[in-house]
Amino acid sequence: MSESLRGFSRTNYCGELSAKNIGEEVSVCGWAQRQRDLGGLIFIDLRDRTGILQLAFDDNTDKNIFDKAFSVRAEYVLAAKGVIRRRASVNGKIATGEIEVAVTELRIVGEAETPPFEIVENSPVKEDLRLKYRYLDLRRPDMQKNILARHRIVKCARDYFDNHGFVEIETPMLIKSTPEGARDYLVPSRIHAGKFYALPQSPQLYKQLLMLSGFDRYIQIVRCFRDEDLRADRQPEFTQIDLEMSFADEDSVMQVNEGFVKKVFKDVLGLDVKTPFMRLPYAKAMELYGSDKPDTRFEMTLCDLTDLAADCGFKVFTGAVAAGGSVRAICAKNAFEKLTRKELDKLAAFVKDYGAKGLAWTRLNGENTSSSFAKFVPEEKAAAMYQKLGAVDGDVVMIIADEDSQVVFDALGALRLEAAQRLAIIPEDKFNFLWVTEFPLFEYSKEEGRYMAKHHPFTMPAEEDLDKVESDPGACRAKAYDMVLNGVELGGGSVRINDPKLQNRMFAALGFTPEKAQEQFGFLMNAYKYGAPPHAGMAYGLDRLCMLMLGCESIRDVIAFPKVQNASELMSSSPNTVDEKQLNELHITISD
């Protein structure tokens, strides 16, 4: 039976006490990390969110209290009063290692069964068990550190944007479904039989309307929902720092956000981030890194061998060039030892996942040079390729050719990252920010047989490309930008269309009939008639920002109660079935 807390009032957190407090009487609360019974002497490590404090019981301790301390087991919840004194021997490993509490009052305010795993830092326990008992997992110091740091990051965002004139405004969570983009989570309506709300993928339209309403600068730290498959950095519900600015263009958005990043890294990590960030147009990012979110912490950039390959005699290369594709390569410096033939076979299998038909390679090392393709091309041709790549003895050249240049970029971009990881050449302590700009406005969808908006349908085309919206959509660039950190898309945004006529042209280019555009976005189009300021905005993935700042491998480590790969939550077992009665009220029948 647990004891009452009546009359007990905490004076200090465990971790904030030090030798300065020697002689003071303190009251502390927390969980028993460990009890060490030495016979006539008992120590209990008391843990709260700030750290660990040793409670000491000896022959000066009241017999009843001593016996109570004897009965304490791991994870018992304790409230203790006593006097801070210097320890007989210092423990240099913990912050409070110089002191202990000579306990004069001890209450067991919560007993505990032995937990399914130990509550310790760097737990080796498998993730599904951690997630099933997430409330215990969250007691571990590293998870506490992550969640508390996340709080500071969020607070920093609120403070920073408040200081820059941004107004926090809440937008609805039950909204109209818009089939463009990610799959919506749907919520059936009870009152309107057969109708559904959707949970927002982002507050996009609402924040734009708030600009029309004159709030000028908006921010919201907001949950968003996408019913798509999960990844290490993708959850079905995730948090965005969402913002929008009136009378603003790309430069103002980038500037204010660089300022935020600078501040949050300084305040939370004590690190100085250099601003302004490098800006890299999308086409250039593809050309150099084969990615629209390049990791610039290492080189190994892509090199275009199309011209040299056009008449090299190797059918795989010449065929790709003849069909309008390209031949590109990367050079892994000093990789001869590590990238063995066996490793290259694995990498060849790896690039096939990205649509590449194969991987051509050369391991350069004087007499010991070996190559998968050199025997098919004239010696001077191969030499010219190596020279263009800057490849010398000891290096490994990897080449991908395809009739579709996008496949070459995708495969080689992924290969660049994979090879860098295998070679362990990515510096872990660097934070490399950049903006990727001038994204294509449209992307052709083979599945849909039409152009789709690459960012979203409200994105402003580049001024020089305005006349291409109808005539050459594929070549049309957008006033859209992504903030990229270490190969992760941290956030993105754009200048929005604020002219209804241009917006109509966009909808038409996307294959919307005027009726469909009216039905889907009529309220927005209508609003734009009444005076829309130029506006632009951006949204960050807060979870990703936290993950990268805290050095985590997955956003699950910075989310208190995340979902697993099949989008269920292991602790509470959601989703789950519901009563027949609930279904009836919602006019839903389950078929199977």
Added chain:
RNA sequence: GGCCCGGUAGUUCAGUUGGUUAGAACGCUAGCCUGUCACGCUAGAGGUCAGGGGUCCGAGCCCCCUCCGGGUCGCCA
């Protein structure tokens, strides 16, 4: 939807060519111990080898199916 990896005491793992009673460490329980701090010492308990089916004289190990977890491609305006 595809591909890859994994599932053996509470936990993390080992488990030989398919061969007796499935082991270790930590944790847990009990006893001893006055300066520990990953306390120490002694003893003990603890197993549906993810589930189902198959091959075999015999399966933790081989085969098939299912479930669960992770990574990834597709997908993610």
